[in-house]
Amino acid sequence: MPPSRSQAFFAEDGVAGLTHRAFTAAMGYDSSDMARPIIGIANTFSELNPCNSHLRQLCDAVKRGVLQAGGTPLEFPTISLGETHLSPTSMLCRNLAAMDTEEMIRGNPLDGVVLLTNCDKTTPAALMGAASADIPTIMLSGGPMLNGHFEGEILGACTDCRRYTAEFQAGTISAETYKAVEANLVRSAGHCMVMGTASTMNSLMEALGIALPGNGAIPAADSRRLQLAAAAGRQIVRLVAQGIRPSDIITPAALDNAITLLHALGGSTNAIVHLPAIAGRLGIELPLARFDALSRRSPLIANMRPTGRYQMEDLFYAGGIPAVMKELLPLLHGDALTVTGRSLAENVARAAVSNADVIRPLSNPLQAEGGLSILRGNLAPDGAVIKHAAASPALCQHRGPALVFKNVADLKARIHDPALDVRPEHVLILQNSGPIGGPGMPEVGNLPIPQKLLKQGVRDMLRISDARMSGTSYGTIVLHVAPEAAIGGPLALVCDGDEVELDLAQRRLQLHVSEGELARRRAAWLPPAPAFTRGYGHLYLRHVNQAPLGADFDFLRGRDPALSVEQPKF
Numbered sequence: 001m002p003p004s005r006s007q008a009f010f011a012e013d014g015v016a017g018l019t020h021r022a023f024t025a026a027m028g029y030d031s032s033d034m035a036r037p038i039i040g041i042a043n044t045f046s047e048l049n050p051c052n053s054h055l056r057q058l059c060d061a062v063k064r065g066v067l068q069a070g071g072t073p074l075e076f077p078t079i080s081l082g083e084t085h086l087s088p089t090s091m092l093c094r095n096l097a098a099m100d101t102e103e104m105i106r107g108n109p110l111d112g113v114v115l116l117t118n119c120d121k122t123t124p125a126a127l128m129g130a131a132s133a134d135i136p137t138i139m140l141s142g143g144p145m146l147n148g149h150f151e152g153e154i155l156g157a158c159t160d161c162r163r164y165t166a167e168f169q170a171g172t173i174s175a176e177t178y179k180a181v182e183a184n185l186v187r188s189a190g191h192c193m194v195m196g197t198a199s200t201m202n203s204l205m206e207a208l209g210i211a212l213p214g215n216g217a218i219p220a221a222d223s224r225r226l227q228l229a230a231a232a233g234r235q236i237v238r239l240v241a242q243g244i245r246p247s248d249i250i251t252p253a254a255l256d257n258a259i260t261l262l263h264a265l266g267g268s269t270n271a272i273v274h275l276p277a278i279a280g281r282l283g284i285e286l287p288l289a290r291f292d293a294l295s296r297r298s299p300l301i302a303n304m305r306p307t308g309r310y311q312m313e314d315l316f317y318a319g320g321i322p323a324v325m326k327e328l329l330p331l332l333h334g335d336a337l338t339v340t341g342r343s344l345a346e347n348v349a350r351a352a353v354s355n356a357d358v359i360r361p362l363s364n365p366l367q368a369e370g371g372l373s374i375l376r377g378n379l380a381p382d383g384a385v386i387k388h389a390a391a392s393p394a395l396c397q398h399r400g401p402a403l404v405f406k407n408v409a410d411l412k413a414r415i416h417d418p419a420l421d422v423r424p425e426h427v428l429i430l431q432n433s434g435p436i437g438g439p440g441m442p443e444v445g446n447l448p449i450p451q452k453l454l455k456q457g458v459r460d461m462l463r464i465s466d467a468r469m470s471g472t473s474y475g476t477i478v479l480h481v482a483p484e485a486a487i488g489g490p491l492a493l494v495c496d497g498d499e500v501e502l503d504l505a506q507r508r509l510q511l512h513v514s515e516g517e518l519a520r521r522r523a524a525w526l527p528p529a530p531a532f533t534r535g536y537g538h539l540y541l542r543h544v545n546q547a548p549l550g551a552d553f554d555f556l557r558g559r560d561p562a563l564s565v566e567q568p569k570f
Contacts, residue, residue: 049082065233092440101129190220263370268471277550434484
């Protein structure tokens with residue numbers, strides 16, 4: 001059997017080997033440490049990322065587990081992407097973070113890696129990088145926050161951020177109440193505790209098989225999160241011994257499992273960007289049609305906000321993601337391999353549902369179809385996404401006049417203007433907010449309801465854009481319209497007053513304008529000025545793919561296994 005990556009590195013002859021051993025010894029390690037499997041811990045801890053600010057303690061627990069199993073843990077930092085602090089959008093830097101993770105795994109003498117992540121983009125970014133490097137990998141999230149509480153009501157970030165802001169703008173609550181909600185909303189470490197993007201992606205890691213059971217729902221403040229971290233440390237050493245890599249685990253069957261769970265949870269629309277990006281790193285095509293096909297046969301069974309009543313803490317007490325997947329087993333590839341070394345079906349064999357209102361049986365779902373749908377039509381020839389489980393049923397078949405905003409600056413300037421000519425039947429259109437136009441496809445697709453309509457009692461309107469939205473958002477919102485407006489997609493051609501139609505049952509998004517008129521507009525269209533002319537932003541604009549391909553860089557798709565650490569010869 002050939003030597004491991006770390007063994008070959010430390011056994012190098014000449015000055016290279018001497019340097020490797022001597023500098024490692026300077027940190028207090030001896031030859032016995034260097035003879036054990038070297039386990040990297042990619043830590044996205046950052047005090048600029050509140051959701052990941054507790055990962056140091058989790059990292060210590062992983063190290064304990066690695067040592068218990070006979071490995072040598074070595075922690076290293078990677079870029080941390082926080083939704084609340086990073087401008088203009090964390091999505092702009094997701095691919096940069098993936099590159100960071102991949103190159104640190106590839107360039108260092110690691111036999112296996114544990115990825116410590118939590119906030120929305122840190123999880124897919126880390127897995128994209130690790131999938132391309134393809135050494136034994138386990139994903140470990142920091143877990144969700146505890147529920148917020150206010151005057152007998154359970155609060156959830158950031159679904160209630162939006163709900164209470166709308167009520168404050170409508171004048172239905174006081175400034176004092178609004179401030180009290182702020183003080184009671186976030187009461188522990190962790191990521192958002194509703195089924196937002198972080199909850200969704202960290203839950204889907206269990207279905208992909210790349211995380212241990214419990215990764216999705218154990219609260220950040222629960223001691224069992226630390227126990228899970230130690231277990232991940234022990235298991236990664238075993239995974240190295242077995243030689244099991246991400247490419248052995250993340251297969252088309254595993255991706256089907258993740259998509260089925262996504263629909264059953266009523267998960268975030270952002271997963272429909274991240275999963276194709278992860279799949280693309282392994283050479284797997286994951287078309288939008290697959291998401292829609294699986295939605296039609298995957299019922300919504302998790303009663304989770306923003307589509308339902310409960311939050312991640314409640315889901316954990318009800319049995320967590322293992323219990324959801326056990327209920328879904330008839331729809332899953334139960335024989336799929338996971339990082340436990342066992343199949344998915346074996347992982348969930350002992351799971352049980354303790355609250356049938358939180359996790360419904362397949363025979364009594366919340367909705368017969370999954371929470372997300374793919375739309376097509378002349379307004380979105382390459383596809384668009386809607387979270388219909390969080391939409392208003394009355395708006396799921398709607399035809400109305402367009403009210404167009406050219407970009408986010410235009411939206412901010414006019415949306416709450418009392419003079420804005422807007423009615424409830426209008427379709428709010430936001431252009432130039434996709435991967436290139438945003439730039440970075442920001443979470444601005446949940447356009448705010450104009451304040452003048454909020455005061456009239458309006459709480460939802462049909463909204464369409466090439467942007468994304470937070471998984472904590474709700475409403476009748478069409479997203480990820482492709483091709484995007486900034487590259488001349490049909491969305492760029494919509495004008496005020498055009499009739500726009502959404503027909504969810506037919507999965508259709510239609511612009512009722514003649515082909516001749518669209519051709520005239522297309523001939524007169526000019527692309528917006530590029531947002532960047534240098535640096536990473538310039539690289540991003542030149543190489544980012546459209547949303548259906550996961551908005552990954554064109555040169556990053558594919559796998560290049562890190563089989564050894566190449567060293568110069570002296």
